[in-house]
Amino acid sequence: MNDTMTARWLDSDQQAHWRAFLSGTTRLFERLDRQLRERSGISLAEYEILVRLSEAPGQHLRMAELASSLAHSRSRITHTVARLEAAGAVIRQACPSDGRGVLALLTDGGMRMLVDAAPGHVDAVRGYLVDVASPADFEAVGRVFGATADLLADDS
Amino acid sequence: MNDTMTARWLDSDQQAHWRAFLSGTTRLFERLDRQLRERSGISLAEYEILVRLSEAPGQHLRMAELASSLAHSRSRITHTVARLEAAGAVIRQACPSDGRGVLALLTDGGMRMLVDAAPGHVDAVRGYLVDVASPADFEAVGRVFGATADLLADDS
DNA sequence: TAGAGATAGTTGACGATTGAACTAAACAGC
DNA sequence: GCTGTTTAGTTCAATCGTCAACTATCTCTA
Numbered sequence: 006m007n008d009t010m011t012a013r014w015l016d017s018d019q020q021a022h023w024r025a026f027l028s029g030t031t032r033l034f035e036r037l038d039r040q041l042r043e044r045s046g047i048s049l050a051e052y053e054i055l056v057r058l059s060e061a062p063g064q065h066l067r068m069a070e071l072a073s074s075l076a077h078s079r080s081r082i083t084h085t086v087a088r089l090e091a092a093g094a095v096i097r098q099a100c101p102s103d104g105r106g107v108l109a110l111l112t113d114g115g116m117r118m119l120v121d122a123a124p125g126h127v128d129a130v131r132g133y134l135v136d137v138a139s140p141a142d143f144e145a146v147g148r149v150f151g152a153t154a155d156l157l158a159d160d161s
Numbered sequence: 162m163n164d165t166m167t168a169r170w171l172d173s174d175q176q177a178h179w180r181a182f183l184s185g186t187t188r189l190f191e192r193l194d195r196q197l198r199e200r201s202g203i204s205l206a207e208y209e210i211l212v213r214l215s216e217a218p219g220q221h222l223r224m225a226e227l228a229s230s231l232a233h234s235r236s237r238i239t240h241t242v243a244r245l246e247a248a249g250a251v252i253r254q255a256c257p258s259d260g261r262g263v264l265a266l267l268t269d270g271g272m273r274m275l276v277d278a279a280p281g282h283v284d285a286v287r288g289y290l291v292d293v294a295s296p297a298d299f300e301a302v303g304r305v306f307g308a309t310a311d312l313l314a315d316d317s
Numbered sequence: 318t319a320g321a322g323a324t325a326g327t328t329g330a331c332g333a334t335t336g337a338a339c340t341a342a343a344c345a346g347c
Numbered sequence: 348g349c350t351g352t353t354t355a356g357t358t359c360a361a362t363c364g365t366c367a368a369c370t371a372t373c374t375c376t377a
Binding site for chain 4 (some may be wrong): 048055076081084085105106
């Protein structure tokens with residue numbers, strides 16, 4: 006956002022789309038989070054961390070890699086990983102190649118939590134978002150928020 | 162989500178779109194909230210309440226109308242309106258037609274806060290979302306999340 | 318090879334959101 | 348017109364996220 010930016014207001018269609026987006030995402034995240042908590046006892050943020058760790062070679066990632074991958078603050082990652090560690094889903098260990106670094110390592114128990122949670126979560130993502138959109142519309146969603154994410158990438 | 166739902170996993174394109182959406186919205190909301198706080202001293206949630214009140218006839222709405230319009234919990238609306246009241250942006254008064262009800266009424270000061278905040282906020286919404294999407298793609302976003310919002314409407 | 322600055326991560330205090338329990342008023346059926 | 352049930356809103360405690368301060372390590376340059 007800089008001083009040369011002078012665009013104003015949204016037209017009424019744009020405003021309707023923007024408000025649909027606000028309302029839809031608010032309800033969607035609330036529902037996904039609640040469903041995960043009720044069925045598997047983990048939050049959406051915790052779930053996403055487990056997913057990233059499960060995909061990583063050796064099932065471990067640096068804290069900063071988790072932070073940038075999820076677009077969460079470092080502090081938030083510290084707190085969330087601490088909760089996951091208390092729940093036995095993750096272990097922390099020093100990073101061998103960088104004395105400042107910390108690796109979060111998925112445990113077998115963490116993998117079981119993920120395997121337990123994933124089907125219901127994916128069903129929910131499908132049922133409330135993916136499958137209510139046409140393939141072309143869902144692609145458009147990916148394009149739009151990919152562009153937004155790039156624009157707001159960490160160095161911006 | 163019901164028992165007959167058996168769809169599984171997302172294909173790799175769908176997963177890429179879903180993650181772009183997660184990352185894009187996370188960054189977008191974080192940025193919009195921070196920009197509003199820095200430039201105008203209000204949160205995004207507070208801003209949205211001021212907008213709804215400013216559009217309402219008589220510049221007032223019931224608490225429950227705010228809650229369903231923003232898809233926020235009643236408890237959250239109570240807290241947020243309390244903060245706005247402390248900031249002098251809103252006044253609460255008993256609802257004349259329903260003894261249980263409470264009206265949130267926008268003050269002149271609240272209207273000034275909104276007028277001050279709105280241009281920068283709209284520029285940000287444009288700059289980080291609306292204008293990075295083609296018109297057709299942004300329409301698709303509206304369609305998709307409109308459908309999600311309907312599906313997850315309060316009685317679901 | 319100092320020393321300055323940048324980077325990684327944690328901590329603690331504070332603010333915001335949630336969910337459950339609660340009060341009070343409205344409504345429905347008899 | 349009671350009585351039981353819904354609905355509106357608030358309150359409290361607990362959880363989660365943010366921000367600023369802090370330690371430790373790494374990197375760059377002279």
